[in-house]
Structures are given as C-alpha cells and as structure tokens.
Amino acid sequence: MKLLPRYYQNLNRYLKPNKVLILYGPRQVGKTTLLKQFLQKTSLKWRFDSGDNLRLQQLLSSQDFHLFADYVADYQLIAIDEAQHIPRIGQALKILVDQFPGLRLIATGSSSFELAGQIGEPLTGRKRTLILYPLSLLELKKTLSPWELKQNLADYLVFGGYPEVLTAKTQKEKRLLLQELVDSYLLKDILAFEKVKSSHTLLNLLRLLAFQIGQQVSLSELGRQLGIDYKTVARYLDLLEKSFILFPLRGFSRNLRKEIAKKAKYYFYDTGVRNALIQNFNPPPLRNDLGQLWENYIVVERLKKSRYRQLAVNFYFWRTWEGQEIDLVEERGGRLFGYEIKWQAPKKPRPPKNWQATYPNARWQLITPENFLSFVA
Numbered sequence: 001m002k003l004l005p006r007y008y009q010n011l012n013r014y015l016k017p018n019k020v021l022i023l024y025g026p027r028q029v030g031k032t033t034l035l036k037q038f039l040q041k042t043s044l045k046w047r048f049d050s051g052d053n054l055r056l057q058q059l060l061s062s063q064d065f066h067l068f069a070d071y072v073a074d075y076q077l078i079a080i081d082e083a084q085h086i087p088r089i090g091q092a093l094k095i096l097v098d099q100f101p102g103l104r105l106i107a108t109g110s111s112s113f114e115l116a117g118q119i120g121e122p123l124t125g126r127k128r129t130l131i132l133y134p135l136s137l138l139e140l141k142k143t144l145s146p147w148e149l150k151q152n153l154a155d156y157l158v159f160g161g162y163p164e165v166l167t168a169k170t171q172k173e174k175r176l177l178l179q180e181l182v183d184s185y186l187l188k189d190i191l192a193f194e195k196v197k198s199s200h201t202l203l204n205l206l207r208l209l210a211f212q213i214g215q216q217v218s219l220s221e222l223g224r225q226l227g228i229d230y231k232t233v234a235r236y237l238d239l240l241e242k243s244f245i246l247f248p249l250r251g252f253s254r255n256l257r258k259e260i261a262k263k264a265k266y267y268f269y270d271t272g273v274r275n276a277l278i279q280n281f282n283p284p285p286l287r288n289d290l291g292q293l294w295e296n297y298i299v300v301e302r303l304k305k306s307r308y309r310q311l312a313v314n315f316y317f318w319r320t321w322e323g324q325e326i327d328l329v330e331e332r333g334g335r336l337f338g339y340e341i342k343w344q345a346p347k348k349p350r351p352p353k354n355w356q357a358t359y360p361n362a363r364w365q366l367i368t369p370e371n372f373l374s375f376v377a
Contacts, residue, residue, distance in 0.1 A: 004030070004135060004139070004140075004143075004166070004167070005139045005140065005142040005143050006030065006034050006132070006139055007136070007139050007308045008023070008034065008130055008132065009034075009037075009038075010038075011023075011034075011035075011038045011106065012038075012042065014128050014130060015104045015106070016104065016128070017101075017102045017103065017104055018098070018101065018102065018103060018104075018126075019097060019104070019105070019126055019127060019128060020093050020096075020097055020105045020106075020107060020119075020123055020126055020127040020128070021104075021105065021106045021127070021128050021130065022107055022108075022109070022119060022123075022127050022129040023035065023106060023107070023108045023130050023132060024108065024109045024110060024111065024129070024130075024131060024132070025110070025111070025131045025132040025133055025244055026110065026111065026133070026134070026243070026244040026245070026269065026270075027110045027111075027181075027185040027186075027188065027189070028162055028163075028164065028181060028185055029132050029133060029134050029162060029163065030132065030163045031081075031108040031109075031132050032081050032082075033163070034132065035048075035079055035106060035108055036048075039077075039079060042077065044076040044077040044104065045074065045075050045076045045077065046075060046076065046077040046078070046079060047078050047079065048079045048080075049078075049079070049080050049081070050080070050081045050082055051080055051081065051082040051084060051085035051086045051089070051109075052082055052085055056080070056086065057085065057086050057087065059071060060086050060088075060089065060092035061086060061087040061088050061089075061092065063088070063091060063092065063095065065095065065099060068092075068095060068099070068100075069100075072096065072100050072103060075103075076102065076103070076104060077103075077104045077105070077106070078096065078103065078104070078106075079105075079106040079107075079108075080105070080106070080107045080108070081108050082108065082110075083107035083108060084109040084110060084189075089107070089119065090119040090120070090121070090122035090123055091122045093105060093107060093119070093122070093123060093127075094122045094123055094126060097126050098126075107119075110188075110189050111189045111242055111243040111244055131244075131307065133161075133244070133269060133304050133307075134160060134161035134162050134163075134269060134272075135161035135162070135163060135166055136161065136301055136304040136305065136308070136376075136377075137149060137156075137301050137305075137373070137376050137377040138301075138304060138308060138309075138376070138377045140377075141373075141377045146373055149373060149377070150369070150373070153369065154283055154284050156271070156297070157271055157284060157294065157297055158271070158272070158275055158282070158283060158284070159174045159175075159178065159271075159272040159275070159281070160178070160270040160271045160272020160273060160275075161270060162177070162178070162181065162270060162272060162273075164177055165178055165181075165272055171281070174272075174281075175276075175281050178272050178273065178276040179276055181273065181276070182203075182273060182276045182277060186243075186245060186273065187199050187202055187203070187243070189243055190202065190239045190240070190243055194239055196236070196239070201226055201228065201236070202236060202240070203277070204226055205226060205233070205236055205237075206246070206277050207277050207278060208222060208225060208226070209222075209246060209266045209268075210268070210274045210277045210278045211278065211289075212266070213265075213266070213267060213268075213274070213289075213293070213295060213296045214265060214291070214292050214295045214296070214327065215265065216251075216263040216264070216265055216319070217263060217265065217266055219233045219234055219237075244269050245268065245269060245273070246266050246267060246268050247266070247269065247300075247303070248264040248265065248266050248267075249264060249265045249266075249267065249299070249315055249316055249317045249328070250264050250316055250317075251263060251264070251316060251317060251318065251319060252316030252317065252318045252329045252336075253318075254358070265317055267295075267296045267300055268296055268300070269300055271293060271296055271297050271300075274293075274296065275293075284343075290343050291342070291343055294341060294342075294343045294369075295327055295341045298328075298341045298367055298372060298375070299315075299327070299328055299341070301376035301377070302315075302328065302339075302375065302376050303315065304376075305376055305377065311332065312332060312333075313330050313332045314330070314331040314332070315328065315329070315330060316328075316331070317329060318338065318355065320352075320354050322354070324352035324353070324354050324355065325352070326339065326351070326352065326355060326364070327339060327340055327341045328341060335361070335362070335363070336359050336361075336362035336363070337362065337363045337364075337365070338351060338355060338359075338362055338363065338365070339364075339365050339366075339367050339375075340364070340365075340366050340367065342366060342367070342368055343368070343369065344368070345366060345370070346366075349366040
C-alpha cells in the first residue's frame with residue numbers, strides 16, 4: 001500500500017521509559033502500518049510481536065516475572081500489535097513497566113481495549129493514549145496542495161478516509177473495500193466483547209442514523225422502529241461510540257426555556273462507511289443528501305483536527321424551540337464560536353437573531369466548499 005502521512009508519524013515524541021504508549025482506534029485505519037514504519041526508523045533495540053501469537057498470549061497472561069525477564073532480555077522497546085487478544089493484557093503491561101527499568105512499550109489495539117476494560121485501571125498513571133482515525137485533511141495536506149485537496153473533495157465525501165480505500169485505484173474497488181469493512185470489521189469488537197444478540201439490529205440502527213445526519217435523535221423513536229426499548233438503544237449507541245463508528249453532538253444551552261439541550265445529533269467518523277451502510281456512492285451532483293453529507297464531513301474533520309492538536313474544545317449544536325439553529329458550536333478559551341455548514345452559501349449569510357441576542361460576544365462563521373480548508377486543515 002502507498003505510504004500515507006499520519007499525524008503521529010514520529011512516535012518517539014510520545015515514548016517514555018517505563019510508560020506504555022497505547023495506540024488505538026477503529027479497525028483498518030493503519031495502526032499496524034504506522035507502528036512498523038516507526039520501528040524501521042528507530043535507533044532503539046526493539047522487539048515486535050502480535051497479540052494473535054498463542055505463545056505470547058500464554059506468556060503474558062501467566063503473570064510470571066521470570067518468564068517476563070527472559071522475554072524482555074536486553075530490548076529497549078517492546079511493541080505488541082493487536083494486544084487486545086491477550087488475556088489480562090493491562091496487568092501484564094503493568095508488570096513490564098514496573099519491573100524492568102528503562103523499558104519502553106507500545107501496544108496497539110482496536111476499540112475492544114475500551115469495550116473489554118482491559119487497560120484502564122491497571123495502567124493508571126503508566127500510559128499515554130493516542131487515537132488514530134481514518135485519514136484527515138490535516139494529514140493529507142502534508143503531501144497534497146490546497147488545489148489537489150479541493151479537486152479530491154468529492155472523492156473524500158463519497159468514499160471517506162480509510163487508508164486502503166483512499167489509495168484504491170478505481171471506484172469499484174473503493175466500494176468493494178467499504179462493503180467488506182462494513183460486513184466484516186465494523187461491528188467485530190462489539191460482537192466479540194459485548195452481549196449483543198444480533199448484528200442485524202446494530203446495522204439497522206446505524207442505517208437509521210445514516211439517514212438522520214444533522215437531525216436530533218429520539219431514542220424512543222429509534223427503539224420503536226427497531227422493536228427494542230430505548231434503554232437498549234442507548235446502550236447500543238454507547239457501544240457504537242466506543243467503537244469509533246459514530247459520535248454525538250449535544251445541544252448547547254444557557255437558556256433552557258428557549259434552547260433545546262436534551263437531544264443529540266449523531267455523526268459518522270467516516271463518510272465512506274456511512275455511504276456504504278445506505279448503499280449510496282453517487283457523486284455529489286446526483287445526491288439528495290449532499291447537505292447532510294457535507295455537514296458530517298466538516299464536523300468530523302474539525303473534530304479530528306482538534307483532537308490531534310490536543311485543543312481544549314467542547315463541541316455542540318445549537319437550536320431554539322422556534323427552529324433557529326447553528327450546526328456546530330465550539331466552546332474554547334471561555335468563548336463561543338458558531339459555525340453554519342452549507343454546501344451552497346446563501347445570498348446574505350448572517351447568524352440567527354436569537355444567537356446574536358443571547359450570545360452577543362460569540363463569533364459566527366459560514367463554512368462552505370470555498371473556505372473549508374483553513375477550518376479543518
């Protein structure tokens with residue numbers, strides 16, 4: 001596969017003696033590739049293993065210090081890929097960092113780390129966590145010019161940013177890869193670590209949400225359509241969040257009489273996955289959901305940018321009971337910033353009157369295909 005620029009290209013910045021660097025995120029986003037590229041360049045004496053290795057599973061789950069000593073030997077860095085497959089991996093990593101002075105560790109894993117609760121408590125104070133997302137514009141701008149990024153925009157909207165999909169040569173190949181991703185990998189961690197009766201219900205929930213981008217979601221209504229209670233819907237949504245499939249925006253409000261705050265909107269981390277779920281790979285001019293797709297894309301790219309740069313930002317949407325709304329609200333540095341996201345700019349863009357009246361010191365900006373690059377990259 002063609003090498004793609006990743007934000008965490010130099011993992012040395014995050015490696016510390018007697019600490020574990022946890023690199024995790026959705027399946028198929030390039031965690032293993034990033035790790036192997038780093039190991040080829042580092043001057044540290046390293047050892048690479050996979051959590052799929054049965055011998056390694058037996059060794060590390062034994063919690064036997066003497067066996068650990070033979071395994072570590074004189075290595076300065078131990079890298080374990082797909083570490084979630086190792087029973088009690090959190091406790092094993094704790095022993096390694098506590099008992100072998102100067103040792104550095106990297107462990108990669110998918111969302112099952114969080115779903116199975118494997119690394120939280122054992123590694124308190126002993127880990128640094130980095131999340132790798134599908135390719136972002138912030139990363140792609142390292143190798144592509146602004147003109148090229150804009151030329152490729154339609155492709156990013158339709159097919160998303162999973163590395164293998166992004167580098168596929170034909171649209172047919174991209175569609176097949178995304179379908180394989182949805183069918184084989186998307187729910188793999190949830191089904192492996194949680195008591196979910198049917199992947200069919202989860203996929204139907206995702207399809208319903210795929211048609212409701214930018215809309216406030218009712219758990220009761222979703223439950224009615226799926227034939228399950230709203231508490232089960234809430235649990236499934238939590239699992240889908242932890243699996244890096246989708247994320248919520250909550251309503252922003254300091255005036256509960258006039259503003260909606262209880263409901264949430266849901267967006268997909270990857271627009272290609274969203275389009276695969278509803279089987280719509282039409283180009284932008286032929287779509288009737290282009291506004292929703294554009295909104296999802298901009299919100300998630302802005303989210304990736306803020307998280308990669310470790311900015312302290314709270315994200316919301318804003319809507320009044322009268323129907324005035326702002327797609328994205330950021331709260332940072334004690335100030336409010338409102339962003340309206342439109343594929344086609346209105347003739348006279350202006351913020352909603354209630355927004356100006358309620359938050360006179362807040363900023364407002366319209367984000368369109370003309371100015372989006374500086375906003376997300």
